[in-house]
Amino acid sequence: MSLAWDLFVAPLESQAFQKALLGGSLVAIVCGVMGCFIILRRMAFLGDALSHAMLAGVTAGYLFMQILFGVEAHAPAMLIGSIVAGIVTVALISFVSKVSRIKEDTAIGIMYTGIFAVGGVLASVFSHRIHIDLYHFIAGMVLGVGDEDLWLMAIVAAIVLATVILLFRHLQLTSFDPVMAASLGFPVVALDYVLTACTSLVVVSAVNVVGVILVVGLLVTPAATAYLLCNRLSRMMMISALFGVTSVVAGLYVSTWIGKVATGPSIVIASTLQFMVVLAVAPKYGLIADWLRRRSMVPQRLVEDILGTFRYSSDNRLAFADIASHLHDSPSHEAVRRALRSLERQNLMTESAGTWVLTDEGELEAKRLLRAHRLWESYLQHVGTPLDELHNQAHQLEHLHDEETVDYLDDMLGHPILDPHGQEIPEDFMHLVPGEPVKASLLRESMSATVVEVADELAKFDVAVPSIITAGPRTDGDAIWTFHLEDGRTIHLNHDQADQITVVLVSPQD
Amino acid sequence: MTSPTPSPPFAIEIANLTVSYGPVPALLDISVKIPAGSLVGIIGPNGSGKSTFIKSILGFVRPDVGEVKIFGESAEQAKGQVAYVPQRGSVDWDFPITVREVAMMGRYGAVPWWKDLGRRDRQIADQALEMVRMQEFAHRQIGQLSGGQQQRVFMARAMAQGAEILLLDEPFAGVDAATERAILDVLAQTKKAGRTLLVVHHDLATAAEYFDRLLLLKQRLFAFGPPQAVLHPRLLSEVYEGNLRVFADMQSREFVADDEVSR
Numbered sequence: 001m002s003l004a005w006d007l008f009v010a011p012l013e014s015q016a017f018q019k020a021l022l023g024g025s026l027v028a029i030v031c032g033v034m035g036c037f038i039i040l041r042r043m044a045f046l047g048d049a050l051s052h053a054m055l056a057g058v059t060a061g062y063l064f065m066q067i068l069f070g071v072e073a074h075a076p077a078m079l080i081g082s083i084v085a086g087i088v089t090v091a092l093i094s095f096v097s098k099v100s101r102i103k104e105d106t107a108i109g110i111m112y113t114g115i116f117a118v119g120g121v122l123a124s125v126f127s128h129r130i131h132i133d134l135y136h137f138i139a140g141m142v143l144g145v146g147d148e149d150l151w152l153m154a155i156v157a158a159i160v161l162a163t164v165i166l167l168f169r170h171l172q173l174t175s176f177d178p179v180m181a182a183s184l185g186f187p188v189v190a191l192d193y194v195l196t197a198c199t200s201l202v203v204v205s206a207v208n209v210v211g212v213i214l215v216v217g218l219l220v221t222p223a224a225t226a227y228l229l230c231n232r233l234s235r236m237m238m239i240s241a242l243f244g245v246t247s248v249v250a251g252l253y254v255s256t257w258i259g260k261v262a263t264g265p266s267i268v269i270a271s272t273l274q275f276m277v278v279l280a281v282a283p284k285y286g287l288i289a290d291w292l293r294r295r296s297m298v299p300q301r302l303v304e305d306i307l308g309t310f311r312y313s314s315d316n317r318l319a320f321a322d323i324a325s326h327l328h329d330s331p332s333h334e335a336v337r338r339a340l341r342s343l344e345r346q347n348l349m350t351e352s353a354g355t356w357v358l359t360d361e362g363e364l365e366a367k368r369l370l371r372a373h374r375l376w377e378s379y380l381q382h383v384g385t386p387l388d389e390l391h392n393q394a395h396q397l398e399h400l401h402d403e404e405t406v407d408y409l410d411d412m413l414g415h416p417i418l419d420p421h422g423q424e425i426p427e428d429f430m431h432l433v434p435g436e437p438v439k440a441s442l443l444r445e446s447m448s449a450t451v452v453e454v455a456d457e458l459a460k461f462d463v464a465v466p467s468i469i470t471a472g473p474r475t476d477g478d479a480i481w482t483f484h485l486e487d488g489r490t491i492h493l494n495h496d497q498a499d500q501i502t503v504v505l506v507s508p509q510d
Numbered sequence: 511m512t513s514p515t516p517s518p519p520f521a522i523e524i525a526n527l528t529v530s531y532g533p534v535p536a537l538l539d540i541s542v543k544i545p546a547g548s549l550v551g552i553i554g555p556n557g558s559g560k561s562t563f564i565k566s567i568l569g570f571v572r573p574d575v576g577e578v579k580i581f582g583e584s585a586e587q588a589k590g591q592v593a594y595v596p597q598r599g600s601v602d603w604d605f606p607i608t609v610r611e612v613a614m615m616g617r618y619g620a621v622p623w624w625k626d627l628g629r630r631d632r633q634i635a636d637q638a639l640e641m642v643r644m645q646e647f648a649h650r651q652i653g654q655l656s657g658g659q660q661q662r663v664f665m666a667r668a669m670a671q672g673a674e675i676l677l678l679d680e681p682f683a684g685v686d687a688a689t690e691r692a693i694l695d696v697l698a699q700t701k702k703a704g705r706t707l708l709v710v711h712h713d714l715a716t717a718a719e720y721f722d723r724l725l726l727l728k729q730r731l732f733a734f735g736p737p738q739a740v741l742h743p744r745l746l747s748e749v750y751e752g753n754l755r756v757f758a759d760m761q762s763r764e765f766v767a768d769d770e771v772s773r
Contacts (some may be wrong), residue, residue: 040602040605040606113634166623167623169620169621169623169627170623172607172615173615173618175605176602176605176607176615176643177596177601177615179568179594179596179600180593180594180615180667182567182568182589182597183568183589183590183592183593183594184589184619185589185590185619188678227606230606231606231649231651232606232608232611233605233606233607233611233652235606236658238607307619354726404679429560455561
């Protein structure tokens with residue numbers, strides 16, 4: 001109890017801590033909101049550039065007031081200076097990337113380092129006049145914020161939030177689809193400048209908290225964290241602001257507990273850790289969710305192999321143990337069970353009392369795979385693969401079973417009837433259905449079909465259109481097709497000739 | 511007695527349009543009248559001024575000579591009457607936005623900036639989603655849709671905008687066959703609702719099949735009319751400067767531009 005008190009409540013008694021907490025939170029909220037636009041428009045590097053350009057602005061503003069009016073560290077002047085420096089930087093960047101072949105990221109690199117260097121030179125040349133601690137500018141010192149800084153932060157927060165709320169639709173649409181925004185007559189260029197001006201304001205106030213170097217962390221990290229969790233921009237902004245505040249709070253406490261730790265870095269570390277945790281656990285876009293999704297995905301290969309095992313069953317029924325034992329690479333039972341459930345969901349299989357039964361659809365699918373497997377075996381033999389390797393290679397290849405591939409193999413091999421092991425290759429049941437015109441070469445023995453077209457080259461065979469033909473046995477190493485014609489004649493055709501007769505299968509009951 | 515016969519309303523009237531960025535005009539002396547309710551394919555080789563043509567209709571460019579009228583109004587004043595459906599590749603599909611929010615964007619032009627969208631706007635957006643049969647996906651993030659569904663969402667946005675003219679930028683680029691059918695379906699439906707559709711298209715082989723009229727562009731307007739008339743070998747070889755192989759098929763002629771084949 002007293003430990004918790006010491007840890008959490010005691011620091012609050014310090015006024016510096018209170019101010020830091022208030023100022024830090026204000027800054028974190030606007031950083032979070034603007035950060036959403038920055039990451040969606042891929043402007044992170046520009047944010048970095050703006051923060052560095054500030055050095056020149058702050059120095060110039062300081063010198064201006066000090067030399068002309070003799071006022072030391074006049075905060076509004078330094079603020080205006082920073083904003084002017086920001087806008088000058090952006091203008092120079094867009095000028096260079098528009099008029100030359102230099103791309104925008106390079107232009108940013110050139111301009112912000114240049115302007116940062118100008119600031120550095122000014123600050124060192126006039127070091128006798130400037131009494132600001134540059135280290136704090138670089139690394140931030142939230143525990144030293146004064147009332148004036150707090151006011152500045154509050155005003156910036158008010159301006160930026162009001163702008164975002166009022167112009168939400170405009171900013172959303174120009175970020176998402178600038179062409180449509182322009183076609184509706186939205187002032188796209190002006191809106192871009194509004195966003196840049198808001199970013200400059202936010203950066204100026206954030207430098208007080210985490211310093212120039214780490215500003216980008218406060219801008220980008222909470223927004224990216226929210227991006228992993230949200231599907232809507234408005235919600236992303238709120239969550240991002242929240243993550244900004246939590247990292248400021250966590251960073252402040254930790255640096256107070258440990259003491260001697262700079263607050264800026266500990267705030268940024270807190271927000272980075274936050275990001276890493278969310279990256280791991282985010283429900284949709286997180287790594288663990290992704291891993292789980294991938295794990296629960298059933299490999300198509302296994303599903304097909306399971307369908308393949310049913311060729312060992314005469315009645316399309318197999319017990320789980322039989323399925324598992326027929327599978328080649330002995331996958332885990334867990335994986336097999338998942339694959340079976342997936343087959344069940346696809347209505348390819350049903351389970352009854354521990355036995356798995358193929359549905360009609362499942363049977364067709366299994367037949368399709370069997371056809372692919374046996375055609376691949378025939379093909380492999382055709383290209384000279386040793387007989388003992390046929391099965392295993394075909395087992396790999398049968399997963400290439402799209403219709404076109406299988407049709408090509410079938411045609412190229414001359415519509416083989418038996419595979420190299422002497423087992424029958426299922427006929428082309430995908431195309432060979434009543435009502436669909438196919439080449440006569442697809443007909444198997446004793447099938448009857450109506451002739452719908454005969455090419456002129458076959459005139460000598462005098463096949464009538466329409467007429468019914470019935471396929472006889474294939475001869476001469478399956479290379480010659482035999483057809484019985486309606487008028488009692490029998491003709492013998494080679495593959496090419498059989499391809500030139502178009503037929504429509506007669507359904508069995510006709 | 512003599513009621514004036516209503517002349518067919520023209521959705522877009524372009525008269526003597528010339529647009530230039532440098533010494534060479536991107537578009538030269540283009541005059542065309544596109545009737546309302548037609549489905550027009552805009553074809554032409556790369557760099558033929560198709561995108562400048564689109565920009566002129568959207569009122570983004572100031573013509574050197576000539577004018578573009580949208581239902582009788584100048585294009586610059588008619589902002590919002592032409593809905594733009596972006597190319598798939600130019601959309602950030604990871605953007606945190608839902609299907610319904612995209613449809614609502616169609617209403618952004620109708621509401622002044624200080625006001626919120628009203629109930630009526632929500633209704634219009636929902637009706638538009640219903641029209642393209644996407645209402646059940648209303649709360650999905652747009653990246654979690656199939657290609658055809660994604661196209662439908664943007665069509666819904668264009669409908670919610672209430673625009674009579676829809677401008678589609680290469681909707682068929684890089685889509686699979688199923689998506690292609692889905693998109694054609696939406697186009698036909700939109701046309702049936704009386705809208706005028708202008709579609710930038712790259713593939714000459716399918717142009718005849720997809721559109722009622724084609725607009726053949728290469729700096730100048732080479733032809734505007736029914737596909738059979740526009741896809742004339744002599745015209746095409748002039749526009750594509752011989753980079754064209756003509757495949758004569760038994761039933762139909764198909765044309766494939768060389769730059770398409772070599773990709």
